[in-house]
Amino acid sequence: MSTPNILELPALREDNPRDFLAALGLFRLFDSLWPDLETRLAWSESKALPYLQLSSPPLTSSWAKDILAHLLKLRQGETNPFGLGKIEALPTDLFRSLLTSTLQNDPFLLRFYLSLAGQLSYEGGGRRSEFLIESANRSVLNGIDSLLANQKKPIDFEKDLMGTNSKEIVNNTSRWHPDEYQSAAYAAGDPKDNKHRDFVSLNILALFGLAFYPVLDGATRRATCGFRRMPRQDAQYSWPIWNVPLKPDEVASLLLSPLVHDANSSRQSTRAHGVRQIWRTRKFLKDQNDYFATAEPVF
Template identity: 30%
Template sequence: MTDHELELPALLGNSPLGFLAALGLLQLTQPLLEQPPRLSWRGPDAPAVLHTHQPLTHQSLADLLARQLPLEDDDLLTVAPGILGLPASGPFGDALRMPVDLALDLLACHAQAERDRSAPTARWFTALVNQLSLETSNKKTAGRPASGDRGDLYTTTTPHFGRTGQMTLAASWAKAADHCRSDSSHLIAALVAWRRVDDYAGANLDHYATGDAHMVSHGKASQRGVPGATWLALHGLAAFRLTGDTTRAQTTSWDHTAPNGALTWPIWKQPLTTTAITALLEHPLVRHPNPDTTKLHNLGVTALYVAHRTRLGQGHGPLQPARRIHPAPTSNDL
């Protein structure tokens, strides 16, 4: 098979937003190409590379991505409709935090659709709605499943999305899509050189989207997110499995032992499909606190990173800038 490479200068492996956006790019292009695209990295702190069976330019790739943008009245998640358009049905104001019985019914329907016509909705549903980690509707006992009545139990959602105030994943998805739909140049900018937008907060995936007052000329704190990269990154959430034992959540690439949680991820040198990437993210060697350098090298992993979640008064804050944990930074990296 012919392998055409397209380097993506803006999607750096040492950026949480860049890493997630590269995963989302793969999720969005896979249904549109005759053969599955693959992803690799030029090396530590280096750009992503898209591998395809047909040659692509940055513009033709951006045009391809634009085909996955929802129309104004369409389902926000065009590759797996029927999830982000659900109505809110609980005390949390978030449709993805639904009664557990409803979640199980929906998952059964999505799984049947996957068996009948290979619909991908079940995979997306389980990446966004965790029916194995439950909270109660009673704020006094939130986070602790109630005994007996399951009607009091609600699902949680992915910790990769940090909720602040009244933010929801669906609303953040809609804002990113709106920006890209109104100005398609955001998509090519996401690939080659990020263009920040005033008063756009992003989805708490990018520390640099939060502008402190002393960093801008007008002297006021502001939001300056990257709509195109954020829209891609939200689709990257499909790569991470949500599991748990009802009382404790587990999520691929998420460190629950950190005070506010942390995203951890590898980059690799060999081109991988979406399925292979999920297998690598879940590999015990990648998740080990003291990884074996030789074994990681044998897996093709060239670096490991971590980005801790910050905390704001109204809830979760953006992910911090990434810190490389393997190989250990040298004096030349500092």
């Protein structure tokens, strides 16, 4: 912390879709666990990194350990929210029971279950949400559960977010990090032998960030807010970067603004709304697997 009420997050890049989702996930956790802090999120223009602005009282030095303790407590509860298996295989009636149970008194769990429920396909068919990337041997929730279960090397959210931790081999990720796609054309060996290393907690936080992106049923298909589809083109995910610290509801409104996703948005119009840059990536299929491409600035 550079000041008592500012928590900078130097490990997160504004041009990385996984990092942006991780910033949102941490933001949602702070808002759920410590509402009295009145947390706001913004991006530093000079340093190109996100930060949380907190009101009094100042954040305690144990915040990262407190987050881990909360997640471990949830994992050890009557219903482990990270032990549900593959998201795409979960029945809708499971979420109905979870959301109507006493667990809904936990503001974090309420938003977490709602964000997972939005990733489900229609009963009897239908396209899944754009964010969901799972397969026969890939389960995002299993990956999180394994990380939380590792008592030999507990997750250190603070070191990961500060970029001072060592990067570890990660499995069962969401593949939202563009570096997870390794083309054989640019590799000295077989890409499958090159294991992706990362700050492990960032993939957990990124999943929590989905709480800002509802999935809506349209007349002909299901649509994930934040994405834009064009005929015969890959789906595009766009996100804004803003400098003024915003509350959660304000961030949710900005993320879903047509201004962010319009192909014809101008620098002048976005600046007028407090947005200094828009980043855009595409979700593409390669070798029967989905990945996210390196993002490009709109301006």
